[in-house]
Amino acid sequence: xxxxxxxxxxxxxxxxxxxxxxxxxxxxxxxxxxxxxxxxxxxxxxxxxxxxxxxxxxxxxxxxxxxxxxxxxxxxxxxxxxxxxxxxxxxxxxxxxxxxxxxxxxxxxxxx
Amino acid sequence: xxxxxxxxxxxxxxxxxxxxxxxxxxxxxxxxxxxxxxxxxxxxxxxxxxxxxxxxxxxxxxxxxxxxxxxxxxxxxxxxxxxxxxxxxxxxxxxxxxxxxxxxxxxxxxxxxx
Numbered sequence: 575x576x577x578x579x580x581x582x583x584x585x586x587x588x589x590x591x592x593x594x595x596x597x598x599x600x601x602x603x604x605x606x607x608x609x610x611x612x613x614x615x616x617x618x619x620x621x622x623x624x625x626x627x628x629x630x631x632x633x634x635x636x637x638x639x640x641x642x643x644x645x646x647x648x649x650x651x652x653x654x655x656x657x658x659x660x661x662x663x664x665x666x667x668x669x670x671x672x673x674x675x676x677x678x679x680x681x682x683x684x685x686x
Numbered sequence: 687x688x689x690x691x692x693x694x695x696x697x698x699x700x701x702x703x704x705x706x707x708x709x710x711x712x713x714x715x716x717x718x719x720x721x722x723x724x725x726x727x728x729x730x731x732x733x734x735x736x737x738x739x740x741x742x743x744x745x746x747x748x749x750x751x752x753x754x755x756x757x758x759x760x761x762x763x764x765x766x767x768x769x770x771x772x773x774x775x776x777x778x779x780x781x782x783x784x785x786x787x788x789x790x791x792x793x794x795x796x797x798x799x800x
Contacts, residue, residue: 578728607787616792617729617774630787665728674719675776675788677728 576600580666580678588686592654595681598647599668607675608641608651609665617665623649656685690718690775690791698797705762707794709775710755716778718751719788720760723772732760732773765798772796 579598587593599606607622621631623643631641638657643649653660663682667675693708709718717736721729735742735751735758742749748761762769772795776788 609790617790619787619789622787633787667729674731674734675721675729677730679728 578666578668578676578678580664580681582681583679584682584684586684586686587656589657590655591685592652593656593660593683593685595651595664595666595683597649597651597666597678599649599666600676601647603668603670603676604646605669605671606643606649607667607669608649609667611663611665611680612661620651653683656683658685661685690777690789692773692775692791692794694794695792696795696797698799699765700799701765701767703765705765705769705796705798707760707773707796709758709760709791711758711775711777712756713779715753718749718758719776719778720747720749720758721774721776721790723774723793725771729774762796765796767798767800770796770798 581596605624608620609617610620611617618633620633621641622629626643639653641651661684663680665677665680667677669675690709690711699705715737717734719734720732722732723729733744733747733749735749737753746763751758772793774790774793776790778788
């Protein structure tokens with residue numbers, strides 16, 4: 575059974591460009607989470623969805639960040655325009671209820 | 687803001703020794719979970735302990751939870767080189783139905799010396 579699938583695994587872009595990260599959760603899971611990991615700040619919860627509905631986006635750093643979940647099998651995290659301080663590893667995770675989270679392998683973003 | 691804080695930040699031990707990591711948190715929780723992250727990879731769930739449990743075992747892992755002190759510990763017995771990784775505690779706040787985002791500490795980086 576496939577786990578959480580994220581793409582791209584690596585993205586290098588220039589400041590000001592739009593970045594779109596994609597996530598396919600595990601089939602049957604009803605919750606999806608976007609996290610950002612940096613050395614300085616650790617793992618930060620950006621936003622999570624329950625049954626495709628955004629529940630808490632208080633972790634989204636700025637209006638430049640947006641996330642969508644158009645259906646149960648797909649989510650995107652978009653940064654527009656990107657800035658160097660957005661460089662981080664972005665993780666998507668899914669779960670069923672309050673149980674364990676299953677993480678993807680992450681998307682490493684470098685903004686020059 | 688981070689709910690859990692792991693201690694120590696880094697730990698280096700010899701293979702075969704036991705490794706103990708601690709986690710402190712601030713508010714009441716529904717459950718506490720431990721995860722492992724190998725370099726360059728995603729996090730992998732290790733064990734979940736509920737607020738009404740005090741101790742839980744899984745293979746070489748032993749987790750304790752003290753809700754009065756708002757702390758938890760993860761013990762890895764008979765460590766192996768493959769246990770080298772970062773270990774995170776994460777807390778779930780909300781009880782009842784519906785999801786709640788886990789909040790993670792900054793992790794303990796464990797190095798097992800062969």
